[in-house]
Amino acid sequence: MTDAPPVAGVAGGDLPAPRLGDPSAPVTVVGAGWSGLAAAVALCDRGLPVRLIDSAPQAGGRARGLTLVLAGRPVQLDNGQHLLVGAYHDSLALARRVGMAPDALRRLPMRLVATDGLRLSAPPLPAPLHLAAGLLGARGLTWADRWALLRCLGGLRLRGWPAPPRGSTVAQWLLAQRQPEALRRRFWVPLCVAMLNTPAPQACATTFVRVLRDTLGAPRGDSDFLLAAHSLDEVLPAPAIAHLQMRGAQVSLRTTARGLRMLPEGAGWSVDTGEGELRASSVILAVPAPAQARLVAGLPDAQAGAIAARLAGIDHEPIATLYLAWPAELSSPVPALCMLTEDPARGAHGQWFFDRGEQQGLRLAAVVVSAAAEAAHSREALAEGIVAQLRAQLALPAPLDTRLVVERRATLRCTPDRPRVHANAVDSLTLPWPGLWLAGEQAWPDYPGTLEAAVRSGLAAAAAAASRLGAPPSSARVPA
Numbered sequence: 203m204t205d206a207p208p209v210a211g212v213a214g215g216d217l218p219a220p221r222l223g224d225p226s227a228p229v230t231v232v233g234a235g236w237s238g239l240a241a242a243v244a245l246c247d248r249g250l251p252v253r254l255i256d257s258a259p260q261a262g263g264r265a266r267g268l269t270l271v272l273a274g275r276p277v278q279l280d281n282g283q284h285l286l287v288g289a290y291h292d293s294l295a296l297a298r299r300v301g302m303a304p305d306a307l308r309r310l311p312m313r314l315v316a317t318d319g320l321r322l323s324a325p326p327l328p329a330p331l332h333l334a335a336g337l338l339g340a341r342g343l344t345w346a347d348r349w350a351l352l353r354c355l356g357g358l359r360l361r362g363w364p365a366p367p368r369g370s371t372v373a374q375w376l377l378a379q380r381q382p383e384a385l386r387r388r389f390w391v392p393l394c395v396a397m398l399n400t401p402a403p404q405a406c407a408t409t410f411v412r413v414l415r416d417t418l419g420a421p422r423g424d425s426d427f428l429l430a431a432h433s434l435d436e437v438l439p440a441p442a443i444a445h446l447q448m449r450g451a452q453v454s455l456r457t458t459a460r461g462l463r464m465l466p467e468g469a470g471w472s473v474d475t476g477e478g479e480l481r482a483s484s485v486i487l488a489v490p491a492p493a494q495a496r497l498v499a500g501l502p503d504a505q506a507g508a509i510a511a512r513l514a515g516i517d518h519e520p521i522a523t524l525y526l527a528w529p530a531e532l533s534s535p536v537p538a539l540c541m542l543t544e545d546p547a548r549g550a551h552g553q554w555f556f557d558r559g560e561q562q563g564l565r566l567a568a569v570v571v572s573a574a575a576e577a578a579h580s581r582e583a584l585a586e587g588i589v590a591q592l593r594a595q596l597a598l599p600a601p602l603d604t605r606l607v608v609e610r611r612a613t614l615r616c617t618p619d620r621p622r623v624h625a626n627a628v629d630s631l632t633l634p635w636p637g638l639w640l641a642g643e644q645a646w647p648d649y650p651g652t653l654e655a656a657v658r659s660g661l662a663a664a665a666a667a668a669s670r671l672g673a674p675p676s677s678a679r680v681p682a
């Protein structure tokens with residue numbers, strides 16, 4: 203269970219009662235990933251002056267568009283294949299608010315198709331009948347497996363999704379739920395890696411159950427899959443930047459925050475960019491945990507070291523995405539989305555296959571390997587193994603070209619003992635600096651490192667900053 207969230211806006215420590223900083227100085231959001239974009243848009247829409255900076259040349263952070271050259275042709279893809287679900291209410295609402303085009307996302311009803319014969323789909327019935335009917339009608343599972351799955355999910359639902367014992371892992375929890383070995387191997391373990399980007403023996407059971415509750419345990423549409431039709435850039439980063447610029451926010455890319463300074467007598471903040479100091483009434487640090495650790499480590503207060511050490515203690519897991527290109531007139535049928543059968547001993551590391559449609563006369567696809575530390579050790583072997591896997595499992599011919607993109611710190615490692623970060627606290631340590639807030643995937647405590655966690659954290663930090671500056675209240679959530 204998450205500790206009770208600290209009250210946003212209350213600063214601890216022995217500092218003098220805070221003033222509100224220079225009201226004409228903007229709130230500065232450091233980091234234009236999905237958390238920073240969410241924070242900046244929320245502040246701007248509440249009428250506050252906003253500055254958004256990012257060290258990268260484009261917005262989007264770990265979920266951004268990427269142009270790759272495949273078979274000699276430039277194609278618009280992403281830094282890694284992403285999947286959104288219908289339960290991402292805040293991300294979807296934000297994308298709509300900033301003007302995402304209606305066809306930027308493709309919505310598919312939840313349907314699990316695996317190359318080992320497993321088929322699971324939810325028929326169009328009201329929840330929870332959709333889930334029960336889906337489980338009873340599942341193919342490729344024994345009756346004993348179907349019954350075990352139904353007993354587990356039905357029991358959780360009836361008991362109100364109770365939190366597993368504190369500190370337990372998904373592997374331990376599955377044993378406690380008496381899930382048969384084949385069901386764990388074929389269904390639960392791949393699902394855990396896909397949702398938490400952390401292997402089941404290390405993954406946090408509380409977070410896992412929370413995600414199950416919000417997807418499979420929620421209205422039917424919440425378990426729908428949503429995929430970027432072209433590129434993630436069109437879903438949030440590009441429309442959000444346009445929205446901000448149209449409303450007068452200052453957006454500075456290629457601008458790195460190298461240090462932070464609290465101005466004397468509560469006059470606000472100064473952000474050192476290496477090329478000058480930026481004045482700010484408040485600062486939202488929407489950067490990955492290691493960068494947050496570096497930036498707070500130099501701040502005055504006896505707790506700065508302890509807070510920085512906890513942030514620096516957040517580990518990460520890599521994700522590898524192999525993009526493949528065939529001629530557009532590929533004769534083999536290509537599934538929209540399909541679970542592959544992993545066999546690491548034979549180099550078959552691919553976990554999920556995604557159809558990426560046609561561009562530039564090419565048929566494109568992506569294969570994802572989450573928690574990819576070992577697999578990504580040899581990039582060439584990984585790509586060759588996946589091509590062979592697609593030939594064996596989907597009868598796909600050798601592609602014209604492939605490109606492997608590995609994000610070494612794709613998401614936080616979602617273990618039970620990871621530090622819990624809030625907008626104004628890390629574990630039990632309340633930030634002692636008035637007007638400084640934390641956002642990022644790590645700052646929505648009981649969710650895995652996901653787009654939705656990032657967006658919710660940005661909205662929560664913006665709500666805290668705005669309320670301190672006296673802007674009208676909003677409906678941003680507080681972590682449950």
Ligand SMILES: Cc1cc2nc3c(=O)[nH]c(=O)nc-3n(C[C@H](O)[C@H](O)[C@H](O)COP(=O)(O)OP(=O)(O)OC[C@H]3O[C@@H](n4cnc5c(N)ncnc54)[C@H](O)[C@@H]3O)c2cc1C
Pocket residue numbers: 232233234235236237238255256257258261262263264265281282283284285286457458459460488489490493521522523609611612613641642643644651652653654656
């Ligand atoms: C390959 C891959 C696949 C994924 N798949 C999924 C998925 O299917 N579903 C899902 O929900 N999530 C997925 N995720 C996770 C999701 O992308 C992240 O959780 C989310 O993008 C994190 O957003 P953020 O704003 O917290 O951080 P980031 O996106 O990392 O944004 C932080 C920003 O801060 C900037 N920055 C850092 N330091 C500084 C500094 N000192 N000064 C200025 N700027 C700075 C960075 O350039 C960056 O733009 C995936 C991630 C990857 C990499």
